[in-house]
Amino acid sequence: MxxxxxxxxEELLGLKKDLEKQFEEIKAQGLALDMSRGKPGTDxxxxxxxMMDVLAGGAELKCETGVDCRNYGVPxxxxxxxxxxxxxxEVDPDHIIIYGNSSLNVxxxxxxxxxxxxxxxxxxxxxxxxxxxxxxxxxxxxxxxITEFFGIEMINVPMTENGPDMxxxxxxxxxxxxxxxIWCVPKYSNPQGYTYSKETVERFARLxxxxxxxxxxxxxxxxxxxLYDDNQDFLVEILGECERAGNPDxxxxxTSTSKVSxxxxxxxxxxxxxxxxxxxRKYMQIQTIGHDKLNxxxxxxxxxxxxxxxAHMKKHAALIRPKFEMVLEILDRELSGLGIGEWTKPHxxxxxxxxxxxxxxxxxxxxxxxxxxxxxxxxxxxxxxxxPKDSNIRIAPTYPTVDELAKAAxxxxxxxxxxxxxxxxxx
Amino acid sequence: MxxxxxxxxEELLGLKKDLEKQFEEIKAQGLALDMSRGKPGTDxxxxxxxMMDVLAGGAELKCETGVDCRNYGVPxxxxxxxxxxxxxxEVDPDHIIIYGNSSLNVxxxxxxxxxxxxxxxxxxxxxxxxxxxxxxxxxxxxxxxITEFFGIEMINVPMTENGPDMxxxxxxxxxxxxxxxIWCVPKYSNPQGYTYSKETVERFARLxxxxxxxxxxxxxxxxxxxLYDDNQDFLVEILGECERAGNPDxxxxxTSTSKVSxxxxxxxxxxxxxxxxxxxRKYMQIQTIGHDKLNxxxxxxxxxxxxxxxAHMKKHAALIRPKFEMVLEILDRELSGLGIGEWTKPHxxxxxxxxxxxxxxxxxxxxxxxxxxxxxxxxxxxxxxxxPKDSNIRIAPTYPTVDELAKAAxxxxxxxxxxxxxxxxxx
Numbered sequence: 028m029x030x031x032x033x034x035x036x037e038e039l040l041g042l043k044k045d046l047e048k049q050f051e052e053i054k055a056q057g058l059a060l061d062m063s064r065g066k067p068g069t070d071x072x073x074x075x076x077x078m079m080d081v082l083a084g085g086a087e088l089k090c091e092t093g094v095d096c097r098n099y100g101v102p103x104x105x106x107x108x109x110x111x112x113x114x115x116x117e118v119d120p121d122h123i124i125i126y127g128n129s130s131l132n133v134x135x136x137x138x139x140x141x142x143x144x145x146x147x148x149x150x151x152x153x154x155x156x157x158x159x160x161x162x163x164x165x166x167x168x169x170x171x172x173i174t175e176f177f178g179i180e181m182i183n184v185p186m187t188e189n190g191p192d193m194x195x196x197x198x199x200x201x202x203x204x205x206x207x208x209i210w211c212v213p214k215y216s217n218p219q220g221y222t223y224s225k226e227t228v229e230r231f232a233r234l235x236x237x238x239x240x241x242x243x244x245x246x247x248x249x250x251x252x253x254l255y256d257d258n259q260d261f262l263v264e265i266l267g268e269c270e271r272a273g274n275p276d277x278x279x280x281x282t283s284t285s286k287v288s289x290x291x292x293x294x295x296x297x298x299x300x301x302x303x304x305x306x307x308r309k310y311m312q313i314q315t316i317g318h319d320k321l322n323x324x325x326x327x328x329x330x331x332x333x334x335x336x337x338a339h340m341k342k343h344a345a346l347i348r349p350k351f352e353m354v355l356e357i358l359d360r361e362l363s364g365l366g367i368g369e370w371t372k373p374h375x376x377x378x379x380x381x382x383x384x385x386x387x388x389x390x391x392x393x394x395x396x397x398x399x400x401x402x403x404x405x406x407x408x409x410x411x412x413x414x415p416k417d418s419n420i421r422i423a424p425t426y427p428t429v430d431e432l433a434k435a436a437x438x439x440x441x442x443x444x445x446x447x448x449x450x451x452x453x454x
Numbered sequence: 455m456x457x458x459x460x461x462x463x464e465e466l467l468g469l470k471k472d473l474e475k476q477f478e479e480i481k482a483q484g485l486a487l488d489m490s491r492g493k494p495g496t497d498x499x500x501x502x503x504x505m506m507d508v509l510a511g512g513a514e515l516k517c518e519t520g521v522d523c524r525n526y527g528v529p530x531x532x533x534x535x536x537x538x539x540x541x542x543x544e545v546d547p548d549h550i551i552i553y554g555n556s557s558l559n560v561x562x563x564x565x566x567x568x569x570x571x572x573x574x575x576x577x578x579x580x581x582x583x584x585x586x587x588x589x590x591x592x593x594x595x596x597x598x599x600i601t602e603f604f605g606i607e608m609i610n611v612p613m614t615e616n617g618p619d620m621x622x623x624x625x626x627x628x629x630x631x632x633x634x635x636i637w638c639v640p641k642y643s644n645p646q647g648y649t650y651s652k653e654t655v656e657r658f659a660r661l662x663x664x665x666x667x668x669x670x671x672x673x674x675x676x677x678x679x680x681l682y683d684d685n686q687d688f689l690v691e692i693l694g695e696c697e698r699a700g701n702p703d704x705x706x707x708x709t710s711t712s713k714v715s716x717x718x719x720x721x722x723x724x725x726x727x728x729x730x731x732x733x734x735r736k737y738m739q740i741q742t743i744g745h746d747k748l749n750x751x752x753x754x755x756x757x758x759x760x761x762x763x764x765a766h767m768k769k770h771a772a773l774i775r776p777k778f779e780m781v782l783e784i785l786d787r788e789l790s791g792l793g794i795g796e797w798t799k800p801h802x803x804x805x806x807x808x809x810x811x812x813x814x815x816x817x818x819x820x821x822x823x824x825x826x827x828x829x830x831x832x833x834x835x836x837x838x839x840x841x842p843k844d845s846n847i848r849i850a851p852t853y854p855t856v857d858e859l860a861k862a863a864x865x866x867x868x869x870x871x872x873x874x875x876x877x878x879x880x881x
Contacts, residue, residue, distance in 0.1 A: 072524040083510035097499040097716040127554050132742040143569050143580060153570060153580040176740045289524040292748040313603045315559040321719040
């Protein structure tokens with residue numbers, strides 16, 4: 028394979044002609060495929076259909092302390108749900124609060140609470156001139172949307188295979204009191220599928236923030252979402268690590284069953300120090316009458332325990348692993364050695380991160396759309412939707428069928444090639 | 455019956471001795487009864503057990519537009535749920551957003567949103583020196599807790615049988631730009647069971663607030679919660695009334711199925727003008743991935759339509775009507791004509807409001823507790839927990855069994871009598 032950058036203008040022009048022909052042929056197929064969303068496929072949802080049955084037929088609807096889950100009460104979660112999501116989070120159930128569907132909602136409310144009421148007695152952020160968050164990039168667009176919505180200034184921190192650039196994190200956090208948080212997806216990160224190294228977690232736990240109300244927003248969305256039985260990533264548990272480092276209040280850890288049971292009807296949890304949980308509870312006891320306890324019970328009856336969760340996640344992996352492998356195989360076959368893109372090969376999670384040549388991502392995504400393949404908007408993985416190099420594209424392979432995905436990936440690589448050729452010819 | 459106030463000191467002393475004996479006898483029974491919470495009884499919850507079956511056994515889990523309710527999407531509610539709660543709210547489904555469990559959560563988030571982002575482009579309340587709310591009193595404690603939590607100053611407005619004192623509401627709202635809202639439970643009000651009159655609703659719809667971001671928080675919690683087949687209260691629908699009055703954006707209307715299906719697992723809705731709903735949606739699309747659509751589907755499959763809801767509420771009424779009647783019968787028999795208390799006789803809702811002699815409510819509730827009967831804390835029905843006359847007590851008759859309730863009511867009347875005698879003797 029010859030690198031595109033080493034091709035002559037004539038070679039590139041010839042290639043362009045070929046690619047344009049391919050592109051027109053694809054367009055003529057009238058495809059309508061979607062690789063944009065980290066959305067489980069229908070076959071994955073079918074794995075949890077038993078959840079609809081466990082409370083049927085007059086089943087007992089009391090939790091283990093005898094409370095009737097149909098009625099009011101137990102606002103911070105039934106004990107067995109705390110145990111289940113505690114095990115999933117590798118945290119003692121005493122350090123867990125259970126919420127409703129959508130851990131994103133819990134993160135949003137946490138920022139909202141910090142704005143209006145401050146963190147553990149500190150000044151509410153809405154009373155400060157400036158509040159900043161660190162954003163490892165590329166990262167999860169919905170995180171960035173939250174901080175943007177509250178007018179919080181976002182600072183990009185480059186991601187590496189081992190997590191965020193910790194030299195930069197340490198420096199910024201220790202120097203600037205306006206920096207109040209950092210968004211992290213520490214395991215099988217969105218979009219790269221990277222897992223923070225032991226050293227990274229240890230350095231996080233030992234941060235010396237200038238702001239006493241600085242918190243790490245640790246979104247452990249993919250904690251048990253492995254693709255392989257072997258070849259699993261390991262993430263050091265940060266709550267314990269913070270405690271050992273004498274920083275027990277430094278982190279909020281979020282998790283949910285959105286991609287375990289049903290994205291539309293899961294349960295979420297936050298794990299934190301008892302002092303932090305008091306902050307959460309004070310807010311929650313005013314905010315709500317309580318979250319859906321029957322759905323908590325449903326999850327516990329269906330999954331039973333951590334072994335049950337792991338066994339279930341293997342079934343998910345069996346369905347989505349072939350999809351990841353299919354995309355990676357096509358990227359490898361079609362793009363290796365051409366010097367026009369790089370991509371990650373995750374061991375878990377929901378995404379593959381693709382880096383095109385600089386200045387090509389928007390054009391590639393636009394071309395793919397023209398050809399009937401919807402990708403995540405280019406730029407979405409950066410704060411304010413602004414990818415400074417215009418190079419990152421998030422590939423979400425889980426929702427289409429394997430056949431659809433094969434087609435979509437073939438379209439994608441043609442779009443990458445054509446855009447890259449056009450870029451080189453324009454230089 | 456002779457009024458206590460007309461009794462001689464000797465008569466009162468004799469009465470006191472009798473009552474103290476009765477009180478000691480009650481205490482000796484070691485009762486443990488609860489009339490504190492507006493909580494459905496177990497028999498009421500059993501009415502909705504079919505909800506646990508409607509999605510079982512491999513039932514189709516798509517909503518009518520074909521969206522798989524198990525997956526992401528449709529953040530503002532599936533169409534059939536909008537139709538069901540629209541019918542319940544007497545509002546077009548286009549003016550409805552569906553939320554998760556707890557309409558209180560929606561109200562809280564609405565205040566929180568107004569604090570940080572303002573109402574329809576107006577200045578965020580957290581940037582203002584002073585924000586005030588009107589609070590019809592006695593009222594619902596959880597409403598008042600929300601505004602207290604956000605540091606909003608609360609102004610008491612007396613309730614009448616026809617709703618809040620509208621002369622006062624109109625005057626205050628038109629004069630003071632800092633007044634941004636009013637808490638209303640317009641039908642079968644908490645705690646009185648009053649329903650706002652036609653004139654009251656019309657005057658609400660025609661308010662001319664000084665603040666352009668003033669909103670009526672219309673918590674229609676008991677909209678279909680009648681106690682009788684005949685003798686039902688009628689409430690004018692306010693959203694249409696506001697539109698007719700040229701004030702389409704004046705009101706947020708909240709409702710939920712908490713006391714229709716399960717308090718622990720209901721669905722909530724907000725109804726408002728399209729401009730207001732845009733505010734809700736802008737927030738919601740950042741705040742959450744979406745609310746539980748399977749629970750929405752469960753409600754629709756079980757209740758089907760408004761007729762289904764009404765038929766279901768008749769079953770509730772059949773269970774709780776005897777409880778209300780039992781309490782009212784005991785209050786009538788034991789306290790009528792004594793001049794030591796007055797109480798409401800609601801046609802629906804969850805509460806009876808009791809007015810003791812001034813300065814007696816706290817003592818009555820404390821005595822009842824001593825005798826093993828838990829009542830709502832005296833003062834809870836007022837902002838900051840401060841009942842200026844110390845006279846209002848909320849009676850919640852739904853949760854105990856009829857037998858328990860009879861005992862509890864007997865205890866209560868003895869406590870009222872004894873406290874009143876002590877009060878008169880101390881004067």
